[in-house]
Amino acid sequence: MEMRSYMARKTLYLVITLFAIIAFNFFLFRVMPGGPEDVLVPKGSSEFIKDAIRDKFHLNDPYPEQFAIYVKQVFTLDFGISAARWKGANITDGLPLPIFNTVLLVGTGTALAIWLGVSLGKFAAWRRGKPADTVGMAFALTFYSMPTFLFALVMLMVFAGELKWFPLNGAVGRGYSDMSILEKLASRIYHMILPVTAFTIEVMAEYALIMRNSLTDVLTEDYIVTARAKGLSNKAILRDHAMKNAMLPVVTVAAISIGWVLGGDIMVELVFSYEGLGMLTWDAVNLRDFPLLQAIFLIMAIVVLVANFLADIIYMYLDPRVNV
Numbered sequence: 001m002e003m004r005s006y007m008a009r010k011t012l013y014l015v016i017t018l019f020a021i022i023a024f025n026f027f028l029f030r031v032m033p034g035g036p037e038d039v040l041v042p043k044g045s046s047e048f049i050k051d052a053i054r055d056k057f058h059l060n061d062p063y064p065e066q067f068a069i070y071v072k073q074v075f076t077l078d079f080g081i082s083a084a085r086w087k088g089a090n091i092t093d094g095l096p097l098p099i100f101n102t103v104l105l106v107g108t109g110t111a112l113a114i115w116l117g118v119s120l121g122k123f124a125a126w127r128r129g130k131p132a133d134t135v136g137m138a139f140a141l142t143f144y145s146m147p148t149f150l151f152a153l154v155m156l157m158v159f160a161g162e163l164k165w166f167p168l169n170g171a172v173g174r175g176y177s178d179m180s181i182l183e184k185l186a187s188r189i190y191h192m193i194l195p196v197t198a199f200t201i202e203v204m205a206e207y208a209l210i211m212r213n214s215l216t217d218v219l220t221e222d223y224i225v226t227a228r229a230k231g232l233s234n235k236a237i238l239r240d241h242a243m244k245n246a247m248l249p250v251v252t253v254a255a256i257s258i259g260w261v262l263g264g265d266i267m268v269e270l271v272f273s274y275e276g277l278g279m280l281t282w283d284a285v286n287l288r289d290f291p292l293l294q295a296i297f298l299i300m301a302i303v304v305l306v307a308n309f310l311a312d313i314i315y316m317y318l319d320p321r322v323n324v
Helices: 002-031 036-040 047-056 063-075 096-126 133-147 148-162 181-218 220-227 234-259 266-269 277-287 290-318
Strands: none
Touching: 002 063, 002 290, 096 133, 096 181, 096 234, 096 266, 096 277, 133 181, 148 181, 148 266, 181 234, 181 266, 220 234, 234 290, 266 277, 277 290
């Protein structure tokens, strides 16, 4: 019964937050200066043309009517027309490819970062105060404090510019559409190696630091001392007693990271000219494509919301105290 009540509360909070996000996303782009008519038509055009465009986007309707139309469009996955990036084209038709590219890049990088970061943090915490701990944390702190774009730029200049081991830009090679399935797979992997490596190392450092600090605190608890007194092996203490509690802050950060998989890493995608959602966001900002930005922000927010909802469920299994 407690579990059902917990799930019902979390689901209710999810629905309420979802509608709050939709409302905020709607009003945010209504209060910003300018509009689609300023981007779609040349300077000096008549007010009649601009007014016709505002009618097309329902911007002359009262706010309650605009909001009702917007909510309907959201739940039918109709994100409207791009004002600049794909001028006059349907946004829904243009999003799948950037989303797919970003999920491949950031999804792969996030999975590797979580696994490597947790492993490094666990390794350092169990050997706290020893040379292995010092070296591991020095590595993590170095990359955690280094700007992402700087590390990515160095990798691009060295491995793609000087050594020419990898391509300078793009998500796929030339003639991709004419390649066989194996050639397409090889092309994608080849173009992803540098951006995935840059993203993984930067994000991994955060997980390593969080895991190390969390596990270090847990290992000083009385129940760990009791487990050792019972004669349990180090492996059993880590697996059955320490890791579950130590993973709680890691799950929180992982939920945010996984939620931002669709958002991409703008810096990494820009440095490597990788055609993903992060680069698309940058283009939309520069071009003041408000309808496209509105769609991207909404997608990002919903994915983060769902990821945090899943994290709450994981908390329930890691720590039974939360389902009260």
